[in-house]
Amino acid sequence: MMLVEKEVNPHFDDFIFNWQHKFQFLVGGYGSSKSYHAAVKIITKLCEERRTCLVVREVFETHRESTFSLLEEILEEMGLGDIVKCGTAPMLIKFPNGSRIIFKGMDKPRKLKSINNISLIWLEECSEIKYAGFKELLGRLRHPTLTLHMILSTNPVDEGNWTYSHFFIKNKGQEDEVIFLDDERLYKDRTVVVGDTYYHHSTADDNLFLPESYVQELENTKVYDLDLYRVAREGRFGVSGTKVLPKFENKSHEDVMKEIELIKNPLYRNGMDFGFEESYNALLRMAVDDVNKVLYIYWEYYTRKKDDPEIVDDLKEFKESTERIKGDSAEPKTIAYMRKMGINITGAYKPKGSRLQNTKKMKRFTRIVCSDHCPNTIRECKNLTYKKDRNGHTIYDEFNIDPHTFSAMWYGLDDYDVTDIKDKAQRIRPKRDRATRELAEGG
Secondary structure, eight states: OOOOOOOOOGGGHHHHHOOSOSEEEEEEOTTSOHHHHHHHHHHHHHHHSOOEEEEEESSGGGGTTTHHHHHHHHHHHTTOTTTSEEEETTEEEEOTTSOEEEEEETTSGGGGTTOOOBOEEEEETGGGSOHHHHHHHHHHBBOSSSOOEEEEEEOOOBTTSHHHHHHTEETTTSTTOEESOOHHHHHHHSEEEETTEEEEEEOGGGOTTSOHHHHHHHHHHHHHOHHHIIIIITOOOBOOSOBSOTTEEEEOHHHHHHHHHTOSSOEEEEEEEOOSSSSOEEEEEEEEETTTTEEEEEEEEEEOSOOHHHHHHHTHHHHHHOOOEEEOTTOHHHHHHHHHTTOOEEEOOOOTTHHHHHHHHHHTSSEEEEETTOHHHHHHHHTOBEEEOTTSOEEEEEESSOOHHHHHHHHHTTTOOOOOHHHHHHHHGGGSOHHHHHHHTTO
16 A cells, blocks of 8 residues: 555545445536546555556547546656556556556447456546447446446536436436436535435636636636536536527416417417337427517427327317318328328428528527427427537538427428518518618618
8 A cells, every 4th residue: 555645626525535436427617627636536546455447538549648648647746656657558557556547448449348357447528438338338347356436527518418318317308307416406515426426516616726817718708608608617517509599488388378368369380290219299389479470389299109090099189179280291191191080280391401491480580488388399499509510510400409399390380481670671672772772781
């Protein structure tokens, strides 16, 4: 056993010496020192006991300038540089008591198969590792006598990442939602234990060795990038990227119905997207305030793995009300069957490029208000973001999820046009003189 000393941030004191739990999940903002203290924890343990620690990142080569160099630096600070050997070919750290730290990447999974007797694994930037890779590593964590531990450290990304669904809330907002730990509780309490998992939250404020100038840089992100501020400064999960529907809001069902009642001549529409195994059937009842360009969603039907007769049985009320539904025209057989069974449904117009045009149309509403009786619509649309290509450019007709309720909105509003000021200017521009035309164009 080697005795070492190291000054650490007080917020990490308990974490470093707490080995009572199998999983230790560290999440926090930029510069919070979570990776640094994970490295200190591992070195301290390997000095006390003879163990083999596996350090994993998604891409092997990223170790060289991150985990390997960090561990090497801390060993020097602890005065262990002369007795703990750090080799680069291959990357390997050897302790005098026989402990070892080995480095692997999930981009080279074959090299994991030969690893044995691993009692400690550190997943750095675990949100970058695929869920299948995480489960593979669980199988590699085994030792005949020593206790088993896995440390996971990451900046929070979005709630669609497996780290959120595995450690916090699975299927958030759905009927089969499972809460392991509400992340809001972690932000409040800072450290929480649930079962065999120790949770730790940190921000730059917890790093007493961080320059004030760096903290100020993080604070400045609030001005130009709120998503980055949430992740980097606050260390919180949430939605990342550009929101498709920034004007989307949810209210109590009672409040939504009161607002609809105040509309003069509301337009009622129903739209349906079809699914079966993986995708969902989504049917929405909507009301449009045409004067103020406000869309209300006040009822939803959301299910999967049901055949056409089961769906028709679920929608008996539409037979009686004879309400018209506009459905996805890519499913003509389903539409024909539902019509045969007495449901007033027709296919929506769906030309090439309609995804982009429908998305633009939805963005023209001044408000999109959703009842809290429609949890799946809220879940899919409130945090819906655009996809980006490999160069980081936004793809305006692709999204971070497959939003079935958003598609249902498109179909239901197939015959409704949301005209905005720009549209009106373009339509009447040819009849104006040059000066008026320039004013309409912003000239």
